[in-house]
Amino acid sequence: MLGEGILKGLAETAKNFAGSFVSAERMTTVEYPEERIAPIEAARVFPFLVYDGTDWESGMRCVACQICEKECPPKCIYIEKSKDKKPDAIGKPQFYPAKFDVDIAVCMSCQICVEVCPFEAIKMDTEFELSTDDRFGGLLLDREELSKSNEYYHQIHPTEAAVVDARLTEGRAKADAKTTAAAITGAIRGAEIPKRPAEGGD
Amino acid sequence: MSLSGLEKEKDRPEGWNRPRLIEPDGEGELLEIAMGPHHPSTHGGFRMDVALDGERVIRLKPVFGYLHRNHEKIAEGIGYLGSMPYTDRLDYICSLTNNWAYALAVEKLTGQEVPERAEYLRVILGELTRVQNHASSIGFLIQEMGASGTPLMYAFREREKILDLFEGLTGSRMMCNYMRFGGCRVDAPEAWLTAARKVVAGLPGFVDEVDRLLTGNEILMARTQGVGVLPPELAVNAGVTGPMLRASGVNYDIRKVDHYGIYDRFNFRVPLGDHWDVYDRYMIRMLEMRESISILEQALKDIPAGPVMDAKAKIRGFRPKPGEAYGRIEAPKGELGFYLISDGGPNPYRYRVRPPSLINLTVLEDMCLGSDVADVVLIFGSVDIVLGEVDR
Amino acid sequence: MKTIEEIKAAIEAAVPGAGVEVVPNASPSGQHSLRLEPSHAFEVAKFLRDDAELALDFLSNATGVDWPDKEVTEKVKVKRLVTKTVDGVEQSAEETVEESRKRVEPGCLEVVYHLFSMAKKHGPVVLRMKTVNRTDNVELPSLTPVWRSAELQEREIFDLFGIVFTGHPDLRRLLMWDAFKDHPMRRDYVDPDDYEYEPTAHEQVLARAAAHTAGEQIAGASAGAIPGGGQEGIGGK
Numbered sequence: 038m039l040g041e042g043i044l045k046g047l048a049e050t051a052k053n054f055a056g057s058f059v060s061a062e063r064m065t066t067v068e069y070p071e072e073r074i075a076p077i078e079a080a081r082v083f084p085f086l087v088y089d090g091t092d093w094e095s096g097m098r099c100v101a102c103q104i105c106e107k108e109c110p111p112k113c114i115y116i117e118k119s120k121d122k123k124p125d126a127i128g129k130p131q132f133y134p135a136k137f138d139v140d141i142a143v144c145m146s147c148q149i150c151v152e153v154c155p156f157e158a159i160k161m162d163t164e165f166e167l168s169t170d171d172r173f174g175g176l177l178l179d180r181e182e183l184s185k186s187n188e189y190y191h192q193i194h195p196t197e198a199a200v201v202d203a204r205l206t207e208g209r210a211k212a213d214a215k216t217t218a219a220a221i222t223g224a225i226r227g228a229e230i231p232k233r234p235a236e237g238g239d
Numbered sequence: 240m241s242l243s244g245l246e247k248e249k250d251r252p253e254g255w256n257r258p259r260l261i262e263p264d265g266e267g268e269l270l271e272i273a274m275g276p277h278h279p280s281t282h283g284g285f286r287m288d289v290a291l292d293g294e295r296v297i298r299l300k301p302v303f304g305y306l307h308r309n310h311e312k313i314a315e316g317i318g319y320l321g322s323m324p325y326t327d328r329l330d331y332i333c334s335l336t337n338n339w340a341y342a343l344a345v346e347k348l349t350g351q352e353v354p355e356r357a358e359y360l361r362v363i364l365g366e367l368t369r370v371q372n373h374a375s376s377i378g379f380l381i382q383e384m385g386a387s388g389t390p391l392m393y394a395f396r397e398r399e400k401i402l403d404l405f406e407g408l409t410g411s412r413m414m415c416n417y418m419r420f421g422g423c424r425v426d427a428p429e430a431w432l433t434a435a436r437k438v439v440a441g442l443p444g445f446v447d448e449v450d451r452l453l454t455g456n457e458i459l460m461a462r463t464q465g466v467g468v469l470p471p472e473l474a475v476n477a478g479v480t481g482p483m484l485r486a487s488g489v490n491y492d493i494r495k496v497d498h499y500g501i502y503d504r505f506n507f508r509v510p511l512g513d514h515w516d517v518y519d520r521y522m523i524r525m526l527e528m529r530e531s532i533s534i535l536e537q538a539l540k541d542i543p544a545g546p547v548m549d550a551k552a553k554i555r556g557f558r559p560k561p562g563e564a565y566g567r568i569e570a571p572k573g574e575l576g577f578y579l580i581s582d583g584g585p586n587p588y589r590y591r592v593r594p595p596s597l598i599n600l601t602v603l604e605d606m607c608l609g610s611d612v613a614d615v616v617l618i619f620g621s622v623d624i625v626l627g628e629v630d631r
Numbered sequence: 632m633k634t635i636e637e638i639k640a641a642i643e644a645a646v647p648g649a650g651v652e653v654v655p656n657a658s659p660s661g662q663h664s665l666r667l668e669p670s671h672a673f674e675v676a677k678f679l680r681d682d683a684e685l686a687l688d689f690l691s692n693a694t695g696v697d698w699p700d701k702e703v704t705e706k707v708k709v710k711r712l713v714t715k716t717v718d719g720v721e722q723s724a725e726e727t728v729e730e731s732r733k734r735v736e737p738g739c740l741e742v743v744y745h746l747f748s749m750a751k752k753h754g755p756v757v758l759r760m761k762t763v764n765r766t767d768n769v770e771l772p773s774l775t776p777v778w779r780s781a782e783l784q785e786r787e788i789f790d791l792f793g794i795v796f797t798g799h800p801d802l803r804r805l806l807m808w809d810a811f812k813d814h815p816m817r818r819d820y821v822d823p824d825d826y827e828y829e830p831t832a833h834e835q836v837l838a839r840a841a842a843h844t845a846g847e848q849i850a851g852a853s854a855g856a857i858p859g860g861g862q863e864g865i866g867g868k
Contacts (some may be wrong), residue, residue, distance in 0.1 A: 478780020
C-alpha cells in the first residue's frame with residue numbers, strides 16, 4: 038500500500054513523542070547553570086601547575102626544563118628559566134620558572150604537555166567557566182594563576198593523582214636511598230657528598 | 240566559473256573516464272549559480288558552481304579551500320606526537336579513526352608492536368565512531384531532503400550516548416587525541432567497559448527504529464532511488480572508497496583486505512549495493528551500522544586484560560629511522576591514509592593525509608550531471624564529507 | 632603479489648626502454664618504490680592498470696615531496712704538484728692531499744603515487760617521478776587520464792608544490808585562491824607576516840606583529856591594540 042512506510046514512520050515518531058514525557062531515561066536535559074552534571078574524571082580543559090604543600094611559590098614542582106614549551110603543538114606555553122636555584126619540595130636545589138605563561142586562547146586542550154612532563158608538574162584542569170571580557174590579558178594565565186595545590190588535583194582526578202603520588206613517593210624513596218648510600222660511602226672516604234645530577238628530560 | 244571557459248572541456252584527452260556530458264537543449268538561457276560557501280547543506284565552507292539549463296544541471300565545478308589551514312605544513316614543523324591532536328581536527332566527526340590511521344602509519348614506519356588490549360580498544364572505539372558517523376550522516380542526508388530535524392535528532396540522541404563514552408575515556412567528546420604510537424593513552428577501566436556494553440546493547444534498537452522510521456518511507460524512496468548513480472568502473476577509477484564504493488557494488492573493505500589491527504578475529508559481512516544510487520548509499524550505511532554493532536559485541540566480549548602501551552614506546556625524543564611508510568585504514572568515510580617520510584629527525588620530513596572526503600568528491604560532477612538542481616544537495620549529502628578533511 | 636623486482640622486470644618487458652629504477656626503503660614498512668622515467672610514465676601507468684596479473688586499478692594516494700638544493704661537504708683526495716726546496720734544490724713531487732669541498736646537490740620536486748588493486752586486493756605499489764629542477768623545468772606527465780582519482784590530487788600538488796602536470800584536463804589551483812603566487816608546501820616557503828595572529832606569549836610572534844604594525848604606520852591606540860595588548864599581557868600582573 039502506498040503510504041504504508043510513511044504511516045509506520047509516523048507511528049514511530051508518535052511513540053517517541055509520548056516516550057519523551059514518560060520515560061525517565063529520556064528526560065536528559067540538565068538545566069545549566071542551576072543544575073550541573075557530575076564532574077567527569079577524565080575531562081581536560083586547560084593545564085595548571087601542581088604545587089606541594091601550602092605555598093605555591095616554594096612548593097612548585099616545575100623545574101623549568103621547557104620540554105612542554107617545545108612539545109606544545111600550538112605553542113601556547115612560554116617559560117623563562119630562573120637564574121638562581123631554590124630548594125624544591127624535598128629540599129633539593131632546582132631551577133624554577135621565573136615566568137610561566139599559558140595562553141588559553143591558543144591552547145587546544147590536547148594534554149601533550151602533561152604527557153611529556155617528567156616531573157608530574159603540569160596537569161589538566163577541569164574548570165571551564167573562564168569567560169572574560171579581556172581578550173588578551175584575561176586569557177593569558179601567569180604562573181600564579183596557573184598554580185593549584187596537589188589537594189585540588191586529588192579532588193578533580195582522584196585515580197590519576199593517586200597513581201602519580203605513588204610514583205613520586207617511590208622516586209623520592211629511591212633518591213633518598215641513593216643519597217644515604219652516597220653519604221655513607223662519602224663518609225668512609227672522607228669525601229664530600231656527591232650531588233645528585235639534575236634531573237632532566239631525554 | 241564562466242561557461243565560455245568550460246567549452247574547451249569538450250576536447251577531453253583519451254582515456255578520460257567521464258560517462259556523459261550534458262548539452263543544453265538550446266532553448267532559453269543558461270543560469271549560473273554558486274551553491275555555497277554559505278549554503279546550509281554544505282556543512283562548512285564549500286562551493287559548487289553550477290550551470291543550469293532550466294532545472295537540469297549541465298555543469299558542476301566544486302570549489303575547495305575555504306577551510307584550508309595547511310595541516311601538512313604544520314605537521315612538518317612539529318614533532319610526530321604533536322600532530323596527533325591536529326588529526327582530530329581533520330574529520331572532526333570521527334577523530335578516533337583519524338588517530339588510529341596516523342598511529343598505524345607511524346607504527347609501520349617504526350615497526351612498533353601494539354599490545355592486544357590496545358588493539359581491542361582501538362576496534363571498539365573505531366566501530367563506535369563508525370556507528371555515530373553513519374547515524375549522523377543519515378540524519379544529515381534526510382535533513383537535506385527536507386525532513387527538518389526529526390531523523391537527525393534521533394541520530395544525535397544516539398550519538399550523544401557514544402560521545403559520552405568518548406568523553407569518559409579520553410576526556411573530550413570530539414577532539415579525543417587518544418591513540419599513541421604503540422598503543423593507547425590510558426586504559427579503559429572496567430566501569431567504562433560496562434557502560435560501553437550498555438550503550439552497545441541499546442544500539443540495535445536504535446537501528447531498528449531508524450529502519451522503521453525511514454527505510455520504507457515512500458518519499459525517501461521517490462527522492463533517492465535512481466538519483467546520483469555511480470557506476471562501479473568509474474568509482475574504482477576515480478578512487479572512490481568507503482560506503483560510496485560499496486554502494487556501487489565493489490567489494491572492497493580495507494578491514495577485510497589489509498587485515499590491519501585485529502579485524503581478522505571478528506565475524507562481519509560487507510554489504511554491497513546493486514543500484515549504485517543515493518538510496519543504496521543510505522542502505523549501505525544502515526547495514527554497516529548493524530555489522531559494526533556485531534563487531535562491537537564480539538570485541539567487548541573478548542577484550543583481554545593487559546597493558547595498553549608498548550613498553551618500548553617513547554614519548555619524549557621520538558625519532559624514527561629514515562624511511563617512509565603509507566598506512567591506511569577503513570575510516571567511516573572511506574580510505575584514510577597517512578604517508579610519512581622520515582629523515583631521522585624529530586619532525587616528519589613529509590607528512591601527507593590521503594583524505595577520503597576530498598577524493599570521493601572527484602565524481603560529484605559525474606553524479607550530478609543531468610539531474611535536477613534539488614537533487615544536487617541530496618547527492619552531495621550522500622557522499623558524506625567533512626570539510627575539515629576536504630580542505631585540511 | 633609480485634615482488635618489486637618482478638614488477639620492474641614486467642614493466643621493462645612490456646614497455647621497452649622504460650628506465651625503471653627500484654628505490655629501496657629502509658623502514659620496517661618495506662614499501663619499496665619504483666622510479667619512472669617521466670617520458671615513459673604514461674605507458675607504464677597504462678600497463679600497470681591494464682595488466683591482467685597486476686591489475687592496479689586503484690590509485691589511492693598521489694602526493695608531492697620537495698627536495699631543496701642541498702649543500703654537501705665532502706672530503707676529496709686530490710693529487711697536486713707540490714714544490715719543495717730540499718737541500719737548496721727545488722724539487723717537484725706529486726702528493727695526495729685531502730681537501731674538503733662544498734658541492735651543491737641540485738634539488739628537485741618529486742611526486743609519489745600509491746597504487747592498489749581492487750580486483751586482486753593487493754598493494755601498495757609505489758611509483759615516483761622526479762622533475763629536472765625546482766625552478767623552470769617542473770613538468771611531469773599527468774596520470775589523470777589513466778586514473779581519475781589523480782584529478783584533484785594532482786591539482787593539489789600543482790597548487791602546493793608547483794609541479795606542472797602536462798595532460799591534466801583541468802589544472803587549476805585547488806586549495807589556495809587563483810591570485811596566490813607561491814607554493815606553500817615547498818620547504819623554502821616563507822610565511823607572510825601580514826596576517827592577524829593571535830597574540831601569544833611568544834616573543835617572536837609579538838615582535839613580528841609589532842614590526843608589521845609599525846611598518847604600516849597605523850596611528851591610534853585602537854589600531855595598535857592587538858600586538859600591544861599582547862605585550863602588556865606578557866609583562867604579567
